[in-house]
Amino acid sequence: MSSLLITNIGELVTNAPPDAAAPRSGPPDSATPPDSGAPDSGAPYGGAPGPGTFASVADAALVIEAGRVAWTGPAARAPAADESVDAAGRAVLPGFVDSHAHLVFAGERGAEFAARMAGLPYQAGGIRSTVAATRAATDDQLRANLRRLSGELLFQGTTTFECKSGYGLTVPDEARSVALAAEFTPEVTYLGAHVIPPEFDRDLAAYVDLVCGAMLDACAPHARWVDVFCERGAFGRDEAAAVLAAGTAAGLQPRVHANQLGPGPGVQLAVECAAASADHCTYLDDADVDALASSATVATLLPGVEFSTRQPYPDARRLLGAGVTVAIATDCNPGSCFTSSMPLCIALAVREMRMTTQEALWAATAGGARALRRTDVGHLGVGARADLIMLDAPSHSYLAYRPGVPQIAAVWQAGKLATA
Numbered sequence: 001m002s003s004l005l006i007t008n009i010g011e012l013v014t015n016a017p018p019d020a021a022a023p024r025s026g027p028p029d030s031a032t033p034p035d036s037g038a039p040d041s042g043a044p045y046g047g048a049p050g051p052g053t054f055a056s057v058a059d060a061a062l063v064i065e066a067g068r069v070a071w072t073g074p075a076a077r078a079p080a081a082d083e084s085v086d087a088a089g090r091a092v093l094p095g096f097v098d099s100h101a102h103l104v105f106a107g108e109r110g111a112e113f114a115a116r117m118a119g120l121p122y123q124a125g126g127i128r129s130t131v132a133a134t135r136a137a138t139d140d141q142l143r144a145n146l147r148r149l150s151g152e153l154l155f156q157g158t159t160t161f162e163c164k165s166g167y168g169l170t171v172p173d174e175a176r177s178v179a180l181a182a183e184f185t186p187e188v189t190y191l192g193a194h195v196i197p198p199e200f201d202r203d204l205a206a207y208v209d210l211v212c213g214a215m216l217d218a219c220a221p222h223a224r225w226v227d228v229f230c231e232r233g234a235f236g237r238d239e240a241a242a243v244l245a246a247g248t249a250a251g252l253q254p255r256v257h258a259n260q261l262g263p264g265p266g267v268q269l270a271v272e273c274a275a276a277s278a279d280h281c282t283y284l285d286d287a288d289v290d291a292l293a294s295s296a297t298v299a300t301l302l303p304g305v306e307f308s309t310r311q312p313y314p315d316a317r318r319l320l321g322a323g324v325t326v327a328i329a330t331d332c333n334p335g336s337c338f339t340s341s342m343p344l345c346i347a348l349a350v351r352e353m354r355m356t357t358q359e360a361l362w363a364a365t366a367g368g369a370r371a372l373r374r375t376d377v378g379h380l381g382v383g384a385r386a387d388l389i390m391l392d393a394p395s396h397s398y399l400a401y402r403p404g405v406p407q408i409a410a411v412w413q414a415g416k417l418a419t420a
């Protein structure tokens with residue numbers, strides 16, 4: 001087994017406390033010092049629930065062994081390794097964790113975007129044109145689109161992503177959507193309750209029964225998560241609760257599209273269901289913020305959507321001030337936000353939502369991991385999966401400081417060089 005030392009790192013973002021050198025359960029003073037070169041147990045760093053914080057080491061080094069982070073610390077104290085890479089003062093960050101994406105679809109909606117920019121408001125019903133194109137596509141066409149988009153994600157530094165169904169909306173089309181998504185990521189979400197398909201226009205109850213019955217049975221074996229678009233014009237509180245309950249009974253874990261287009265019951269429902277994440281959170285009242293702050297439900301903000309629809313941005317400062325755990329994700333989809341770029345979303349979070357560069361970077365890595373209930377990604381503590389980005393810049397702040405500029409010099413996934 002060969003080890004790799006990456007040294008001369010200008011800024012190593014670990015998102016791990018300095019005493020998190022090894023997975024542990026004891027008090028902090030029993031922890032192994034960060035530079036002891038302790039053997040990697042292979043167990044992920046068990047980040048406790050609650051607000052986490054950005055953490056970094058200057059003039060650092062990192063050792064990868066067997067696909068995991070084996071050591072981090074000051075470069076001057078780095079242990080020897082079989083191979084080494086000189087970062088030449090550049091920054092190394094955890095790979096981005098994009099916890100919200102809709103990548104199983106066919107067709108595109110460039111004309112709808114152009115019309116919206118010319119003054120037409122976004123409405124959830126636009127999803128239906130993508131549903132028609134997706135139903136008409138072959139498996140190979142859907143797979144090719146997934147391959148192209150997952151490649152885009154990787155080249156922009158995303159090493160873990162979630163992928164939803166939701167453009168099939170029949171039993172066979174949803175079943176193939178989750179099965180195709182599972183070829184590309186383990187974080188597959190069943191979103192039969194994305195929009196009400198045209199053939200059920202007059203019978204919402206019958207469609208909810210299908211989503212909770214035969215469609216769920218066909219999708220659950222390929223999915224980890226169940227999601228619902230809880231919004232006026234989509235699914236109301238009772239329907240959304242039924243979908244989440246049925247999904248949970250089938251072994252899936254809940255997450256919710258909540259409070260995107262207006263105030264509504266989505267966030268409260270997400271917290272009541274102990275959902276991993278309430279996504280969008282654009283229109284919140286005080287009770288919604290309090291509910292999130294006193295729960296383990298992550299608020300996942302999707303600023304690319306507000307950018308692409310000219311809607312008001314969520315109030316990230318209010319959420320962070322209340323102690324809510326915040327994640328940032330792309331919501332990559334052909335309608336409301338067709339970007340796969342986490343660096344763009346970080347820049348928007350900083351510029352438009354007034355997050356600090358450290359908060360935004362944390363939200364795009366560790367925050368996304370929390371939203372997917374993953375402890376092995378989103379940080380570079382010892383034992384983490386060796387998913388990391390080398391920036392062509394000395395600091396993570398360049399992601400927002402130089403918006404739109406390609407700065408991902410290399411990406412490692414589970415210790416293997418994926419791009420360079």
Ligand SMILES: [Zn+2]
Pocket residue numbers: 100102257331
């Ligand atoms: Zn979405």
